[in-house]
Amino acid sequence: MTLKTTIHEKIVLKGIISELRAVCAKVLSWGKNLGYSDDDLFAVHLAMEEAIVNAVKHGNKQDTSKTVSVEYDVSPEKIDISVADEGRGFDSNHLADPRLSENIYKMGGRGVLLIKSYMDEVEYNTAGNTVRMIKFNSRHGRDGEPR
Amino acid sequence: MEDLKPRIGVYYAQNATVVTLTDEKILEDDDIKALEESIMPLIDGAVNLVIDFSSVQFLSSAVLGLLIRISKKINEHKGKLKLCGISARIYEIFKITRLDEIFDIYDDAKKAMLSLK
Numbered sequence: 001m002t003l004k005t006t007i008h009e010k011i012v013l014k015g016i017i018s019e020l021r022a023v024c025a026k027v028l029s030w031g032k033n034l035g036y037s038d039d040d041l042f043a044v045h046l047a048m049e050e051a052i053v054n055a056v057k058h059g060n061k062q063d064t065s066k067t068v069s070v071e072y073d074v075s076p077e078k079i080d081i082s083v084a085d086e087g088r089g090f091d092s093n094h095l096a097d098p099r100l101s102e103n104i105y106k107m108g109g110r111g112v113l114l115i116k117s118y119m120d121e122v123e124y125n126t127a128g129n130t131v132r133m134i135k136f137n138s139r140h141g142r143d144g145e146p147r
Numbered sequence: 148m149e150d151l152k153p154r155i156g157v158y159y160a161q162n163a164t165v166v167t168l169t170d171e172k173i174l175e176d177d178d179i180k181a182l183e184e185s186i187m188p189l190i191d192g193a194v195n196l197v198i199d200f201s202s203v204q205f206l207s208s209a210v211l212g213l214l215i216r217i218s219k220k221i222n223e224h225k226g227k228l229k230l231c232g233i234s235a236r237i238y239e240i241f242k243i244t245r246l247d248e249i250f251d252i253y254d255d256a257k258k259a260m261l262s263l264k
Contacts, residue, residue: 016177017176018175021174029177041172041235042236045205046205046240049174049207050207050208053207099244099245102244104248105215105249106215107215108208108209108212110208110211110244112231112242113243113244114244116171117243140173
């Protein structure tokens with residue numbers, strides 16, 4: 001039987017990573033309650049962590065007077081999360097590839113690659129300061145029926 | 148009160164210093180800084196360092212940056228760095244970022260130490 005539950009929430013917080021991680025913990029808790037696999041939840045956890053850190057450090061430049069908003073829908077079929085900051089944004093299609101030999105010894109620059117690798121759908125808004133990430137429940141087909 | 152729990156365990160084998168990471172999750176800047184401050188002083192001269200991830204269930208890309216800093220310091224001192232005990236999920240992070248191609252990764256500390264003989 002497919003549950004019809006969908007949890008929706010939008011939370012706007014000061015750009016403080018520890019407070020944003022609490023939102024991540026809520027999403028993971030909902031996902032666990034809805035039967036997502038540990039692999040799915042690991043992927044969502046990693047993508048949210050990278051998106052939150054990017055929003056606070058690179059987007060808002062650690063200015064805690066600026067906010068980060070996290071909006072999510074968690075349903076039995078998918079976890080759909082948007083993370084938005086107040087920064088100027090960036091072009092995610094023209095980031096240096098951290099896997100290339102000239103970049104591989106750099107300390108950072110891997111967050112967006114990990115988000116795109118672990119989530120099923122990832123898109124940035126035109127300004128480049130909002131990322132929307134979707135993870136489908138690997139225990140369901142995309143039609144929402146259990147496999 | 149300041150959190151004084153140890154971030155690492157250290158033991159000295161014949162041919163390597165073995166660092167065991169004790170946290171299940173490594174995320175916070177403070178945790179990473181504490182790890183760096185604990186591990187870097189161990190690299191004094193041509194040290195072979197084995198870092199054991201057996202207890203680690205989750206880490207973010209910030210930890211990868213720390214490993215690169217450690218690797219650079221060890222290379223400067225002509226030592227060797229070996230990683231071990233990395234779970235399948237975390238190994239996937241190394242594969243995606245191709246860091247599995249620049250780090251020597253072993254199943255466990257024993258195999259990592261054998262590779263140094």
